Amino acid sequence: MKTVTVGVLGAGRIGRIHTENLLRMAGVRVKAVADPYAEFGVWPANDVRTGPDPELVLADPEIEAVLICSPTPTHAPLTEAGAAAGKHIFCEKPIDLDPDRIRQTLAAVDAAGVKLQVGFNRRFDPTFARVRKAVTDGEIGDVQIVKITSRDPEAPPVSYVESSGGIFLDMTIHDFDMVRFITGQEVEEVQAMGAVLIDPAIGEAGDVDTAVTVLKMTDGSLAVIENSRQAVYGYDQRVEAFGSDGSAEAANETPNRVTISGRDGVRQDNPLYFFLERYQASFVAELEAFISSIRDDRPPPVGGRDGLMSVLIGIAAARSMAENRPVKVEAP
Amino acid sequence: MEQTTLGVIGAGRIGRMHTENLVHAVPEARVKAVASPHLDDAWAGSLGIPVRAVHNDAVLEDPEIAAVVITAPSGLHCELIKQAAAAGKHIFCEKPVAFEPLLIEEAQRTADEAGVVLQVGFNRRSDPSLLDLMAAVQNGEVGNLQTIRVTNRDPKAPPIDFVKRSGGIFFDFLIHDFDSVRFLSGSDIVEVYAVGAVLIDPAIGQAGDIDTAIVTLKLASGALAVIDASRQAVYGYDQRFEVLGSAGSVAVDNTKPSTRVVSTTGGVVGRTPHDGFVSRYRDAFVDELKAFLRAVRGEGPVVAGAGDALAAVRAALAAQESFQHQRPVRLEAAAAAAGGGATS
Helix, strand or coil: CCCEEEEEECCCHHHHHHHHHHHCCCCEEEEEEECCCCCCCCCCCCCCEEECCCHHHHCCCCCCEEEECCCHHHHHHHHHHHHHCCCEEEECCCCCCCHHHHHHHHHHHHHHCCCEEECCHHHHCHHHHHHHHHHHCCCCCCEEEEEEEEECCCCCCHHHHHHCCCHHHHCHHHHHHHHHHHHCCCEEEEEEEEECCCCHHHHHCCCCCEEEEEEEECCCCEEEEEEECCCCCCCEEEEEEEECCEEEEECCCCCCCCCEEECCEEECCCCCCCHHHHCHHHHHHHHHHHHHHHHCCCCCCCCHHHHHHHHHHHHHHHHHHHHCCCEECCCC | CCCEEEEEECCCHHHHHHHHHHHHHCCCEEEEEEECCCCCHHHHHHCCCCEEECCCHHHHCCCCCCEEEECCCHHHHHHHHHHHHHCCCEEEECCCCCCCHHHHHHHHHHHHHHCCCEEECCHHHHCHHHHHHHHHHHCCCCCCEEEEEEEEECCCCCCHHHHHHCCCHHHHCCHHHHHHHHHHHCCCEEEEEEEEECCCCHHHHHCCCCCEEEEEEEECCCCEEEEEEECCCCCCCEEEEEEEECCEEEEECCCCCCCCEEEECCEEEECCCCCCHHHHCHHHHHHHHHHHHHHHCCCCCCCCCHHHHHHHHHHHHHHHHHHHHCCCEEHHHHHHHCCCCCCC
């Protein structure tokens, strides 16, 4: 098996998780990790070069693929720099919050002829992948309604909310991609209702913390996404596809399968607490898919267009809520 | 036990179900008469009902009958309420009371003036599972309500003849969901946005209706609600409810006729949910009549009154308008557009 040599830009939380996963992967060599703000110490491993300068990765001709895990505003310029250096790119979502900036980046990637995968990890979750399989295998017939529940266990700090781009571009963006993934359809129109019910400070920062978003798909089917920034019982991630021949429903993942029955009730442990725990397998699987697409020279399973579409849907949702009317999704 | 003497007007599917429930499962009821132009005399006789008539007068003019159950076709409900109230009889009326707010208000006024109880057949308000969900909400177990979710899917699309006279999916089908949201939240609906599609049977579209709908609601409390409805879920009657609050969530799942699970190399297979509202809400249909009789005897509240029917119809009107004009609709605006701006 051909070894793929990789560099990582950004050593924050997600950068460290990806790096650790790559270090455990057969046929992959992590050669360098760069981050201007990180304290590396002895991490990640002796034979991995570390430093503040992205050129440590971008200028190394041996590195074929770059993971971009830096803050969102740097995604587009680093993707372009990586493409210009002829490297395949895995970029965390979102590529950018501005569709034109994304288009510009995608054009640069195309011109360079490199592969680009966007970090919509949930597509690689075995549970949601099974729901998708129920659709593609025809187990539930033609999809009529997709229903997504997506609730975080605790509201983020207001400082995060202020720079997040808003709930639709920060949180619902994953759900928009999930609807596209499950149905294989595009979103035509969006209507979003939001409310501030959890933390007034989120409202003061110009965002909402609770939202219901209804989507009309190009084939005429419907989808609904319900978001909350805070479900106190844990990370609530459920997906249901309902079709002409039945439904496929994914329940929450829990740390074990134990049921405790006592005088006061029948109890199970709460859902896995947050995305690092819940989507652990998907973070590994998305990188395996990226590496395979390089090794086998195939297009990555989730690409730049998917990254652009979910941002366009998010922008339509934000506008729908602001103007209190349904909004068509702009063409890619 | 003190018995209340009742008469039933209308003996279609629902009428027969209510009558059988009263006879078999409500000991505090005595069904003296049943009237229907197409009465199956053998059926009524087998239940031991002494007065079996084709004309409503047999019920309305019998001084011994204290309360009537109205299950005649929807178009006759308001007129029958007026006649029953004029005869001084307490009234249980199936939904819908009417599709026009003014008619419902008139029915309410008539019943109020006659001093009789008027209960509407929002059966879900008497469902043990929903009442248990309500108990968690009222005990504060989930904190302040933020999102309410209702899934309402019928097992099989109705015949086109029914669709044509049903008043449309919002009035015929989601009316229960609008009421459930009001019931579970204890809050009024202030804004409605409805999307719909014809995905099951093109004939439903040709009849001017839709078979699939998603409706989002803003409530007076500030909370949001969303209803997803389908005329046909092939696996059975899908009735799920969920309330998310600041301290947690409470949900009611589908109930099934049996808890059987068969595990083989082919998979792990449990029973599908109930095959329709009669079996799913069996207890609720009995309990709503018991609640009605308690209200008649002054021992309990009316679990669903004409005001609730009115609020649900106003939500349905707003949903209809929202769907047609593809924009969110405020409830007072919809009421004004329908010429029914007066409040109860």
